[in-house]
Amino acid sequence: MALVSGTVRVSVPATSANLGPGFDALGLALTMRDRLSASVLPAGLVIEVTGVGADSVPRDSSHLVVRCINRALAELGEEPVGLPDSAVGLKLTCDNVIPHARGLGSSSAAIVAGLALGRGLVVGGDMLMTDDELFSLAAEIEGHPDNVAPAAYGGFVIAGHEGETFYAAESPVDPSISVVVFVPSTPVETKVARGLLPATVPHAEAAANAGRAALLVAALAGQPSLLLWATRDWLHQDYREPAMPESLALVRALRADGLAAIVSGAGPTVLAFAASKADRQALVSRTPEGWVSYPLDVDHNGVVVS
Structure with missing residues (x-):
């Protein structure tokens, strides 16, 4: 095998996981994309970052995308690139x-983009590593598949694992459905948010949550009028309130007005579903002071390589 001589470019969508009751299982790709490119050099490592994280992400081989590029190369039998001792x-x-x-x-x-770049840097890499293999490797690296699945495949995806095998099943989304995400200025690390979850929950709450997760699949597929009920959660959102009280306050205020709002992933972003352009415009008007809102559509493409 050999490495390509040109530049490999990818774009990858933002994703929202959990979607209320679908904890660690449901994920949705959104029309907000990071764009990356990679090419080989005779030696050394050059990382250029613009936009989000330009002042904070590392510029060495610890960069998550660089690590994932090299993980893909290793899977394909290639030597690492950009390391101090790399050829x-x-x-x-x-x-x-x-x-x-x-x-x-x-x-x-970042994980999905890095793996796609690494695969793309190998001549014939897309024939040596399938999209499903890329997804499984991304899920292994991330530790759970609910975000990497829509990042890899696009759309609405139900994902999980059976033993050591990861799976992802795409499910339709009614074309009338869009979202508004409300992003606060203060971050919350996923590790912190997960640390607030209890080891066990009452059986009745688990059963109720399972029912709403199933309803959410149907609601997204073609019954948006059920989204408010379908996004009710018992497993994770309330437990995380100490780390993001303003987010839970916004979720409750929107839901009290009949709007299907949830904490996006581990938070603190709040996502609300809209079934029409008028609904979306009304949601944007609810943006709290100091927050930023983004009206977005469902992105039916996952990672795109050129």
Whole structure:
């Protein structure tokens, strides 16, 4: 095998996981994309970052995208690039749009993008690593598949694992459905949010949650009038309130007005579903002071490579 001589470019969507009751199982790709490119150099490592994280992400081989590029190369039998002792260098450019540590899948986007770039840098790499294999590798790296699945495949995806095998099943979304995401200025790390979850929950609440998750699949597929009921959660949102009280306050205020609002991923971003353009415009008007809102559509493309 050999590495390509040109530049490989990818774009990857933001994602929202959980979607209320679908804890660690449901994920939705959104029309907000990071764009990255990679090419080999004779030696060394050059990382250029614009947009989100330009002042904070590392510029060395610890960069998550660089690590995932090299993980893909290793899977394909190639030597690593861009490391101090590598025979080949790497140039990576990142134009980041997805907010970091806000519950919109920025780390999953980086993982999927890095693996896609690594695969693309190998001549014939797309024949040696299938999309399903890329997804499984991304889920292994991330530790759970609910964000990497829509980042890889696009659309609305139900994902999980059976033993050590990851799976992802795409499900339709009614074309009338869009979203507004409300992003606060203060981040919350996923590790912190997960640390607030209890080891067990009451059986009745687990049963209720399972029913609403099933209803959510039907509501997204073609019954948007059920979205408010379908997004009711018992498993994770309330437990995370100490880390994001303003987010839970916004969720409750929107739901009290009949709007299907949830915490996006591990938070603190709040996502609300809209079934019409008028609904979406009305939601934007509810943006709290100091927050930023983004009206977005469902992105039916996952990672795109050119």
